[in-house]
Amino acid sequence: MRRLASLSSLGLLLTAGHASALELGKMAPADLARLKARTVCSCVFVQRMSLEQCADGRSAIWRYASPDPAPPLLTSNKQRLDITRTVDGGWVQLLEGERVLAQSRYLADGGGCVTQTTVQAPPPSTNATPAESPDSDPLPRATVPAGVDTKQLDAILTEGFSATGPLQGFARAAVVVSGGRVVADRYAPGYSAHNLFYVGSIAKTQNNLLAGLLVREGKLQVKEAVNLPEWRKSGDARGKITYDDLLKMVSGLSWDEQFWAPGDNGYELFFGGAGSMDEQRYMTARTLEAQPGTHFEYSTGAATLLGGLLQAKIGAGTRAPLLKTLHEQLLEPIGARQFVTEFDPAGNFTPGHTLFIGAEDLARIGFLFANDGVWNGQRILPEGWVAYSTQPALASAPDYGAQLMLNMAGVSGCFGHQGVGSSFLVVCPQRDLVLVWLNSVFNFTGAVAFDAPVTLLRRVITSFPERATP
Structure with a gap:
């Protein structure tokens, strides 16, 4: 039982878990394969990012679970991804040679991607792009309210999104809303x-x-x-x-x-362990x-x-x-x-x-x-x-x-x-x-x-x- 007394300690846990990962070593190969397939599926079909972005280790959460300094996907162990795109969904298979290590399916009903517990043959690729959900209408814009220093706010955002700033280029998006209107926003390149x-x-x-x-x-x-x-x-x-x-x-x-070793609660539930196959049963x-x-x-x-x-x-x-x-x-x-x-x-x-x-x-x-x-x-x-x-x-x-x-x-x-x-x-x-x-x-x-x-x-x-x- 880990007792977290305050948000500050919780924040450190959520922000800095990589230290624990390095101390405890790599995931079980089968679990890491499932995590890769599912998160790459979500990255490609839900987030609509390129495969290169999904596999480069800077944006994909599976990378968080592997201390290998080189992105282990597509560059090691002769692993490769097979992406099948159909009108009503998509599939991601992680293969080593001809062996399927893990497989995930994109659900076109709005349910994202889900790990497949048994290997199934995906339908032949049609090179189709699954229908995209429409963008939300932009929130209305306004200037910053009285009492807020516009230059100071802009300087904080600029510092946060600088490649050499305290976040070292890992900032992705910031939206500041006051009075129901966007008064400042910033997005990383891409x-x-x-x-x-x-x-x-x-x-x-x-x-x-x-x-x-x-x-x-x-x-x-x-x-x-x-x-x-x-x-x-x-x-x-x-x-x-x-x-x-x-x-x-x-x-x-x-x-x-x-989350950092087989048997850990979070690992079993999220990082591809046995509990992730039926999370309700595991928690019950x-x-x-x-x-x-x-x-x-x-x-x-x-x-x-x-x-x-x-x-x-x-x-x-x-x-x-x-x-x-x-x-x-x-x-x-x-x-x-x-x-x-x-x-x-x-x-x-x-x-x-x-x-x-x-x-x-x-x-x-x-x-x-x-x-x-x-x-x-x-x-x-x-x-x-x-x-x-x-x-x-x-x-x-x-x-x-x-x-x-x-x-x-x-x-x-x-x-x-x-x-x-x-x-x-x-x-x-x-x-x-x-x-x-x-x-x-x-x-x-x-x-x-x-x-x-x-x-x-x-x-x-x-x-x-x-x-x-x-």
């Missing part, structure tokens, strides 16, 4: 508002949003017990776990947020390490379990009802079209760690939170939901709410989430600020200081003064 970005644990905000939609419809009460059949035996204290416990990461389920089998509601433990596994439970509330067993709910009740009303979530091979929703989204669409979600769940006069999230979501999980865990991090970058009143690779969504209602800053710090050079991304973030936040309280 990236733009048209790209979908992998945002890691920022995906956990999906749980908050879906739970809010279900509460609004009367289909969920956060204090109700999860009531999984496997936990109903007499004397099983897991039967006391509520949705509120899972939302606030106080379920008590055993977990270590470690977890025992308790603390009584529900008494101890905070940051857990990607518990967040993924929660996502599957919310999926079951909407329509068990298939992707379609969940995707329909997301799009019709959340994304379409706020004008977000650049949004792709993913599922495990068993069909389980995996919001603990997976979301691809446009930078401006992530800013839309931030502005929805900042505006108490209302968009253009339409209530999307129930009244009081944001207030509930931003209450600390426990007095001993003041930096986490309901699938939202609090006191972002150490600034009181700001909340949101951080994702692996040092990507951030920050919402500061008292400063009339929503900040999206997406990075891809998947490197092993040590050139990016652990606290560099958070320091830049704090400088942007504090350049927006707090509004006077009436």
Whole structure:
């Protein structure tokens, strides 16, 4: 059990995991092959990037799991990728000679890419390009509000996106929103508002949003017990776990947020281990390490379990009802079209760690939170939901709410989430600020200081003064 007392320690874990990877060595070859196939599939078909970009190690999360200084994909072990493009989807096979090491399939229904547990012959390539989802309409633009130094803000962004700056060229996108309008933005060369970005644990905000939609419809009460059949035996204290416990990461389920060796919880769940084949089953089998509601433990596994439970509330067993709910009740009303979530091979929703989204669409979600769940006069999230979501999980865990991090970058009143690779969504209602800053710090050079991304973030936040309280 790894106990994380504050956001600052959590931030270091999410930002600087490469140190642990180097200490613990390489992944199991079969697991790394599955991770490569799935993430390259997502990169090519979801993010619409070139194969070279997907395999160069600067943008792909599989590279984060291998300390080999040379990109191991396409350059070593005689491995190669076979990409099949069809009108209704696509396939990625990772091969060594004629042997298929791993295979992933792109789901044209909006469910992203999924690992194939058995080798299947993909259909013959037609060299077709799967239909692209339309771009979101650009958010309106404005100048920075009074009290904000435009030159200072521009200087911070310029420093952050400089190849020789503190992020060493790993910054990808930044969008600064005030009053619902973009007042500044910056993209790295080769990236733009048209790209979908992998945002890691920022995906956990999906749980908050879906739970809010279900509460609004009367289909969920956060204090109700999860009531999984496997936990109903007499004397099983897991039967006391509520949705509120899972939302606030106080379920008590055993977990270590470690990813760097076979057997580690995070490795098994995400990096191609056995748990990644059916993440709900893996998490349902977890025992308790603390009584529900008494101890905070940051857990990607518990967040993924929660996502599957919310999926079951909407329509068990298939992707379609969940995707329909997301799009019709959340994304379409706020004008977000650049949004792709993913599922495990068993069909389980995996919001603990997976979301691809446009930078401006992530800013839309931030502005929805900042505006108490209302968009253009339409209530999307129930009244009081944001207030509930931003209450600390426990007095001993003041930096986490309901699938939202609090006191972002150490600034009181700001909340949101951080994702692996040092990507951030920050919402500061008292400063009339929503900040999206997406990075891809998947490197092993040590050139990016652990606290560099958070320091830049704090400088942007504090350049927006707090509004006077009436």
